[in-house]
Amino acid sequence: MRRIIHNTTAIAACMSLLAPHLALAQTEMPEAAADEQMAEPLPLPEAEAEAAPVEDPAAEVTGEEMSTEAPADSVEAEAEPDVEPVPAEEAAEEPAETMPAEEVAEEPTEATPAEEVVEEPAESMPSEEPVTEPTAEPETMEDAVTEEPAQPEMDAAEDMAEPAEDPATDPQALEEALAEETAKENAEDSEMPAEEAEATATEAQSDPVEDPTMPETAPEAEAEETEAAKEAAAATELPAAAALDDDATDGQITEENVTEENSRSSDEDFATSLSDARETATGTDTAAAAQAASSKDDDDNDLGKALLLGLGGVAVGAMLSNNRQVQLSTPDRVVVTRADGSQQIIKDEVALLRQPGSTVTTENFDDGSSRSIVTRADGSKVITIRDADLRVLRRTLVSPDGSSTRLIDETVAEPVDLAALPAPVNRNSATAASMNEDQLRAALLAESAADRRFTLAQIRDIPQVRSLVAPVDIDAITFDTGSAAIKPDQAQELALLGDVIRKTIADNPREVFLIEGYTDTVGSDAANLALSDRRAESVALALSEYFDVPPENLVVQGYGERFLKINRDGDIRENxxxxxxxxxxxLQSTAN
Incomplete structure (x- = not known):
């Protein structure tokens, strides 16, 4: 009994030391919390304490400790080991939820408050000395104190964090997740690295999306006017040519039977490479160029004869009429430079008609003009009359029954006023491969807004005239670097285009289609101009070889690197x- 009194006296002394600090803690608490604590009832039995709602986890722990009744001997066992007064510094760390000192002072001799006061400092202030637990019941109580209160804290934390982490309720997170998923799907479909696909998705979100169906202005509409364009625009009538006189018989006649061996097919490159032609041009000395320039009149006539006979062009550096200088010379094409620095190509326009089984009869006149008659196995004939520069003056198709169809007539020209031309048509980004037959036919047969006719030279050399009708890109074919050959599998991709053109010509034998060739910027301007013209010829040959398109209804023209599809220098296949x-x-011939 004396021992209990002694312990009680020590406890009362400790509580007297705690009172000032507890009062200070209560003054720092919010007024509502302090009122709630002062109004808190005495500990309830364990069942009632568990049923009561608890807001603060720390308060819940205190409630469980207060509601647990331990045996008297257990209390004495826990109170025996060296119970010393708690220093004021450690007592200040006591949680604010500890029972107020006033309540302890009112019943100093009761076992429950004594148990609470002894156990509370031990729980809140770790001790280096282990506490002996004589029975399993305190162990169960310790489990409840150390484990169960943690769960409400975790649950509360998770409940507070869920709204920010759930992508289903966060619009920004949902949008980011959707963009990431789309990028991954695009990467799988196109076999693109995920990083590249994610970057593409980011660019797609930040950059405005262009509608591929929106029309775009033809680049030819803003092209600079060249010397050849000025000449074609100012022409009123072409110079007289002896070959235009049907009664002329003083020409030199040559005849050739065309076979597989002496004709070219679309899957073959030309016999003379342009790299060899460039080497020849580089090796030309000044003396030879001056000598060639002194005989320009002869060169004008020799140029036509050389190209017609396939003997090779004239010397590089030679001067032709209209102040034109030979820049590149091959047996099939010659490139000349004009006074303004622009370039022009000269070629044999009948080469496309030289197909196996036909006979080509050519009559060359003294003024350099020529008349070529291509006779086919079915008895039909194509008559082409050219001037000294091999420019087509007239082309006529004579059917087996003797009827004739004028396809080209350049004998009369009307000057072109660029300012008076209609606005250029808008071209769509759709290409031949992206259209069905009806769409392709509609794109090709779209009528021009022009209220007049033009010569073939005006259409070829004046970009603003050419832009009055929209082109259709033949995207099924892109050429290897330095090559004009078309592989058979690529040629088969032209099936739809070939069928549409053949049917269109069958409905109207006067139809004429211009095939245009282009290059990238690799190589010299002269070599690219010749190469692009060769490529246009290869496409026309493929349409005739594989899909029976009449070659006389096709005209080919190369434009080199002037009108790039991808406006960038270098080795770009799309160009x-x-x-x-x-x-x-x-064409003005259609008015006849």
Whole structure:
């Protein structure tokens, strides 16, 4: 009994030391919390304490400790080991939820408050000395104190964090997740690295999306006017040519039977490479160029004869009429430079008609003009009359029954006023491969807004005239670097285009289509101009070889690197391409 009194006296002394600090803690608490604590009832039995709602986990722990009744001997066992007064510094760390000192002072001799006061400092202040637990019941109580209160804290934390982490309720997170998923799907479909696909998705979100169906202005509409364009625009009538006189018989006649061996097919490159032609041009000395320039009149006539006979062009550096200088010379094409620095190509326009089984009869006149008659196995004939520069003056198709169809007539020209031309048509980004038959036919047969006719030279050399009808890109074919050959599997991709053009010509034998060739910027301007013209010829040959398109209804023209599809320098395959335009509505021959 004396021992209990002694312990009680020590406890009362400790509580007297705690009272000032507890009062200070209560003054720092919010007024509502202090009122709630002062109004808190005495500990309830364990069942009632568990049923009561608890807001603060720390308060819940205190309630469980207060509601647990331990045996008297257990209390004495826990109170025996060296109970010393608690220093004021450690007592200040006591949680604010500890029972107020006033309540302890009112019943100093009761076992429950004594148990609470002894156990509370031990729980809140770790001790280096282990506490002996004589029975399993305190162990169960310790489990409840150390484990169960942690769960409400975790649950409360998770409940507070869920709204920010759940992508289903966060619009920004949902949008980011959707963009990431789309990028991954695009990467799988296109076999693109995930990083590249994610970057593409980011760019797609930040950059405005262009509608591929929106029309774009033809680049030819803003092209600079060249010397050849000025000449074509100012022409009123072409110079007289002896070959135009049907009664002329003083020409030199040559005849050739065309076979597989002496004709070229679309899957073959030309016999003379342009790299060899460039080496020849580089090796030309000044003396030879001056000598060639002194005999320009002869060169004008020799140029036509050389190209017609396939003997090779004239010397590089030679001067031709209209102040033109030979820049590149091959047996099939010659490139000349004009006074303004622009370049122009000269070639044999009948080469496309030289198909196996036909006979070509050519009559060359003294003024350099020529008349070529291509006779086919079915008895039909194509008559082409050219001037000294091998420019087509007239082309006529004579059917087996004797009827004739005028396809090209350049004998009369009307000057072109660029300012008076209609606005250029808008071209769509759709290409031949992206259209069905009806769409392709509609694109090719779209009528021009022009209210007049033009010569073939005006259509070829004046970009603003050419842009009055929209081209259709032949995207099924892109050429290898330095090559004009078309592989058979690529040629088969032209099936739809070939069928549409053949049917269109069958409905109207006067139809004329312009096949255009282009290059990238690799190589010299002269070599690229010749190469692009060769590529246009290869496309026309493929249409005739594989799909029976009449070659006399096709005209080929190369434009080198002037009108790039991808406006960037270098080795770009998309720029090594071809296009087709229906120029029937522009040619003045259709008015006859």
């Amino acid at each position: 090594r391409r071809a296009s087709v335009r229906r120029i029937t509505d522009l």
